[in-house]
Amino acid sequence: MSNEDITLTAGDAEVTVQPGNGGRVGGLRVGGVELLRQGERFGCFPMVPWCGRIRDGRFLDGAVGRQMPLNAPPNAIHGTARDGAWKVARVTADEAVITYDLVDPWPHSGRVTQVVSLAEDCLTLTMSVETYDSSFPAQVGWHPWFNRNLGGDSEDVRLDFTPAWQEERGADHLPTGRRIDPEPGPWDDCFGMPGGVDVTLTWPGRLELKVASREEWVVVYDEQEAAVCVEPQTGPPNGLNTHPRLVTPLEPLEATTTWSWTRL
Known part of the structure; x- marks a missing residue:
């Protein structure tokens, strides 16, 4: 199949x-209203095989030091898969399955599969990384850009979440390793939610959308005027060094996030 855009529909979503x-995911429209910031760098992109920044682009892979390109100098950011073309494995009216084979500069072979599944009142994104070769550390996550304002005379979105802790952020925007009490925004910060990610975005009088995941890490970024980002992920920024999750031939790394909405 070609890699042209795919449109999924369910009800008025x-x-x-x-x-x-x-x-x-380039767009999510509910009742004709676009919830995601538009533009080729926006929408909601997959972060894989790592999330957020890697300090100096370097991580330990077993006993081997690896260097990733510094695409956010002096760090490497958000993985490699968002820069490549994915293949289409299967499409129905309300579900698409797409795959991406890891290539240079990532040092290991592996396959990423993402399932995008739409229902009338929710969108479920599932991503897995598998290998049939050597084991390697990895992370997966999503980076959605939600429109701060839905247009018309509507109010800006409000964020509501109750994290157990905030990762203290150093001057280099990377976690120091200390956990602190959650601080007020604006944020470009990672939070811990051990019971699973649970963040509610409310556009008053319009829509309430809940971002949920069984993962316990979420980065919230709301320093830009146009959009706010709520990013569920399998570990914190720089996690290839601090919280590596191993992908092995017997055990893939898989994560899911569900966005469910109700009209107000």
Whole structure:
């Protein structure tokens, strides 16, 4: 199949999947209202095989030091899969399955599979990384850009979540390793939610959307005027060094996030 945009529909919800643009969800419309910031770098992109920044682009892979390109100098950020074209494995009216084979500069072979599944009142994204070769550390996560304002005379979105802790952020925007009490925003910060990610975005009078995941890490970024980001992920920024999750031939790394909405 080609890697042209895919449109999924369920009820009055519509999702655009862009295999050719890094496997991202390019748009989510509910009742004709676009919830995601538009533009080729926005929507919601997959973060894989790592999330957020890697300090100096370097991580330990077993006993071997690895260097990733510094695409956010002096660090490497958000993985490699968002820069590549994904392949389409299967499409129905309300579900798309797309895959991406890890290539240089990532040092290991592996396959990423993302399932985008739409229902009338929710969108479920599932991503897995598997290998049939050597084991390696990895992370997966999502980086959605939700529109701060839905247009018309609507109010800006409000964020509501109750994390157990906040990762203290150093001057280099990376976690120091200390956990602190959650601080007020604006944020470009990682939070711990051991019971699972649970963040509610409310556009008053319009829509309430809940971002949920069984994972316990979420990065919240709301320092830009146009959008706010709520990013469920399998570990904190720089996690390839501090909280590595191993992908092995017997055990893939898999995560899911569900966004469910109700009209107000």
